[in-house]
Amino acid sequence: MDAATQLPTVGMIGAGQLARMTHQAAIALGQSLKVLAADPAESAAAVATATVLGDYRDVEDLRGFAKGCTVVTFDHEHVPQDALRALVAEGVDVQPRPEALLYAQDKHAMRTRLTALGLPQPRWASVDSIADVEAFGLPCVLKAATGGYDGKGVWMCDTPADAEAVLASGLRLIAEERMALQRELAIQIARSPSGETAAYPVVETVQTGGICTEVIAPAPHLDPDTAAEATRIAAAVATELGVVGMLAVELFQTSHGLFVNELAMRAHNSGHWTIEGAETSQFEQHLRAVLDYPLGSTATAAPYTVMANVLGGEPGGPRLDERLQHLLAEDPAAHVHLYGKAVRPGRKIGHVTVRGDDPALLRHRALRAAKWLQEGE
Amino acid sequence: MDAATQLPTVGMIGAGQLARMTHQAAIALGQSLKVLAADPAESAAAVATATVLGDYRDVEDLRGFAKGCTVVTFDHEHVPQDALRALVAEGVDVQPRPEALLYAQDKHAMRTRLTALGLPQPRWASVDSIADVEAFGLPCVLKAATGGYDGKGVWMCDTPADAEAVLASGLRLIAEERMALQRELAIQIARSPSGETAAYPVVETVQTGGICTEVIAPAPHLDPDTAAEATRIAAAVATELGVVGMLAVELFQTSHGLFVNELAMRAHNSGHWTIEGAETSQFEQHLRAVLDYPLGSTATAAPYTVMANVLGGEPGGPRLDERLQHLLAEDPAAHVHLYGKAVRPGRKIGHVTVRGDDPALLRHRALRAAKWLQEGE
Known part of the structure; x- marks a missing residue:
């Protein structure tokens, strides 16, 4: 709790783009996100004042970082269980708890648990x-x-x-097993320590080379029964695994129904659309959930929202600054999010979001914008 | 220009809530706002890494601050003309230029100039x-x-x-003269150095004790001719005065038409609604304008958006943290912006924005939310 502002301090382990966007959300809630970074040039460290440099695998560094934090949460799932359990034993409020986070860290543990819960999976x-x-x-x-x-x-x-x-x-x-997919879906759900949950609409995700490149929210032409089934699965995972914060459930849609592909217990790429496309962004929602604040509305802010990832392109061509200006001129209603990262081929360096009525047109706009930023043409 | 990110650095003189919200917008554009603050606890300084401490009246401090900035702009209009002209003479890109900013600093100069332009004023x-x-x-x-x-x-x-x-x-x-007002209106318009302008819809502002407490966007029941006249006035002021960045024109609506009340050449309280209510927020738009980037869409994102200011309440009662939680529980779709300032009676410490179809209902929600944060009841 900050004495001057009478508001809490959230500590986030990791300083990538998820922490960067969470910092934007924290600012609105009167806070300044505290981040644990390996390097002051990392995406969130470059924009957040309360940056602590340290190693997320080192319990001493984590202990120092946790001092003064109301709650400690995550930008990634790579913090060792031992270290987290040590913090919890010392009274640090870690959310999600290591017992839950385990299922986002270890696919064997996740598959075993989901099998026991009878949830559909490959x-x-x-x-x-x-x-x-x-x-x-x-x-x-x-x-x-x-x-x-x-x-x-x-x-x-x-x-x-x-x-x-x-x-x-x-x-x-x-x-x-390799399933015959109709398409991939994802759903975000938030859960707070008091057990409140709030699910966002189911979205369609498009993967290229194993990387999510595009998200359409809500998933077009999704029948209500399948949407309800996705929401039921997400709520069951959140509640049964004791997740706190944002949970992303990636799903395979097949002719035999839905199957759980992956879980993430944090803000997730498939939820970036919520910044402009929902009443409450996944980043603010994560903060609200880990602080046990009441959760925000997950209603959509537009009939459709499409997000496209921007990957670093090959060296050469126009500077990123010039590419950005071209894009802004071409599409004055595109919402650009750049992560302040040095450009390397294939690295996620930003995303673009557009909203409107026609998902096909929105996809065209979003992909064109991302392609311009990526390839400069 | 930042070598690693290939993106520009905007310097903002002043570190109040306008700089704080501009930092949020800068993050999305891949930047980190550089702010000149008097104190590291100031609203923007608390959340922006690139804070320089100094005195905005001291040309040496300004000179040091301007180093490495692609462009220098303002959170307030109190920087002395002499200091700004010295910076410009040394090649610093100051936007808006001191010759334009003068009309936001000096009401005598502003009234004289608007008289010469034949624009309606008291x-x-x-x-x-x-x-x-x-x-x-x-x-x-x-x-x-x-x-x-x-x-x-x-x-x-x-x-x-x-x-x-x-x-x-x-x-x-x-x-x-003290005019018989029907109501007060305001309009935001952005102008870039290349002369591009982008006007937002005309809004109604409600003042209490000389402080703007409420903004309804767009102004309800505004006839199209009056809206067009407001836009014409704003465009004339922006163009004739050579404004770059955001311009806010506060207007009196009377039975004899519109009259210019005040000008501000920066993001302005009457434009906070644009964060959620327009495709491009006034904060991003200001950055785009001063950088001579293409301007963003000013289309509304909802039929109506209402913003209410939160002023610091009397000491005592629930902590701000508790007030916030109550509000979030009462209205899950309210967008809260707290400025991270210590609470003092009457001080602007935040604002709340809601959007929807019915302006009367939205005003009720926004005022109730602001009242709760202010009075804790």
């Missing part, structure tokens, strides 16, 4: 030999149980040789 | 004696030519004794 198994993989059946997807993101830690395996190459890494792995 | 005169005031006619309004804000520097005078008390201050004064 057929899966723990594998640690080629015999296990062949018993499971090829083709399949191999996933690192921990540490993956944005398509990293995920391998499409068609042959035993593919699987052997992955097994050679020595990583702890699970195998999942 | 009858006025320069006064420096009781004889001048009596020749002008009582009752009247006396205004300090410079330095006023939020009702400060404005005196309603009914009698010679009232006027003598003001004259005794030794301030340079102008007298203005």
Whole structure:
């Protein structure tokens, strides 16, 4: 609690773009987000005054960081369980709790728990030999149980040789069936310690090379039963796993229904559309949830909102500043979010959001805007 | 220009709530606003990393601050002309230029210039004696030519004794007629150095004790001719005075038409509604204008948007944190903006914005929210 402003201080471990956008939301709530960064040039550290430099794997650094925080939360799920449990034991309010966060850190634990809950998910198994993989059946997807993101830690395996190459890494792995998808969906839901939940509309996500490149909110032509099923799944995961803060549930839509793909217990790329597209952004909602404030309205602010990610392009061409000006001239109602990161090919450096009535037109606008920022043409 | 991000750096002189909200907008554009603050606890300094401490009246401090800024602009209009002209002479890109800003700093200069332009304004005169005031006619309004804000520097005078008390201050004064108002209106318009302009819809403002307490956007029941006249006046002021950045024109609506009350060449309280109520907020628009970026869409994002200011209440009662939680529970779709300032009675400490279809209902919601934050009941 800040004595002058009579308002709390949220500490966020990690200083990427999620922390950066959370800082924007914290400012509106009268706060200044405190972030733990590895480097002062990181996306959030560059814009937030209360930056502490440290290593998120080091319990001493975490302990120092947590001092003066009303609650400590996350920009990523890579903080070791041991360290988090030590903080909790010392009385730090960590949200989500390590017992819940585990299921976003460890896919084996997540699949095991969701199986026990009877929630729909792809057929899966723990594998640690080629015999296990062949018993499971090829083709399949191999996933690192921990540490993956944005398509990293995920391998499409068609042959035993593919699987052997992955097994050679020595990583702890699970195998999942490759499902015939109609499309991918995602849903954000917030949950507070007092048990209040607030779900956003189900969105369609488009992945390219394992990276989410586009989100359409709400998912066009989604029948009400499927939307209700997605919301039921998200609420069950949030409540049964004891999630606090934002939960993103990525789903496969198939001719046999919905299946849980991935979970994230934080603001998530598939929820960036909420900044302009919903009454309450996922970033403000996460702050409200971890502080046990009442949750905000998840009503949409426009019939449709489309977000497209901007990835770093190849070197050369116009400077980012020039690309931005071109885009702003082309589409005066585009909402640009740049993350203040140095441009590297394939790195998420920003996103663009547009809202309106016609999802096809919005997708065209969003992709054109993202392409211009990315490729400068 | 920041080498790593390939994006510009805007410097803002002053670190109040306008700079704070501009920092939020700068973050989205990939930047981090650089602010000149008197104290690290100021509203924007508390949330923006690139804070320089200094005195906005000291040309040396300004010179140091301007180093590395792509453009220098303002959170307030109190920077001395001499200092600004010195910076410009040294090649600093100051926007708006001091020659334009003068008309927001000096009401005598503003009234003289608007008279020359033939724009409608209250009858006025320069006064420096009781004889001048009596020749002008009582009752009247006396205004300090410079330095006023939020009702400060404005005196309603009914009698010679009232006027003598003001004259005794030794301030340079102008007298203005007291008009019979139907209501007060305001309009925001942005102008860039290349001459592009973008006007927002005309809004109704409600003043209490000289402080704007409420803004309804767009102004309900405004006939199209009057709206067009307001836009014409704003565009004329912006263009003829060479304004760059946001211009707010406060207007009196009377049975004889519109009259210019005040000008501000910066983001303005009467434009806070644009954060949620328009496609481009006045804060992003100001950045775009001073950087000579293409201007953003000023289309509304909802049929009506209402903003209510939150003033600091009397000491005692629930902490601000508790008041906030109560409000968030009562109205989950209210957009709260707290400025991170210590609470003092009558001080602007935040605002609340709601959007929807029915302006009467929105006013009720916004005022109830502001009252709760202010009075804790």
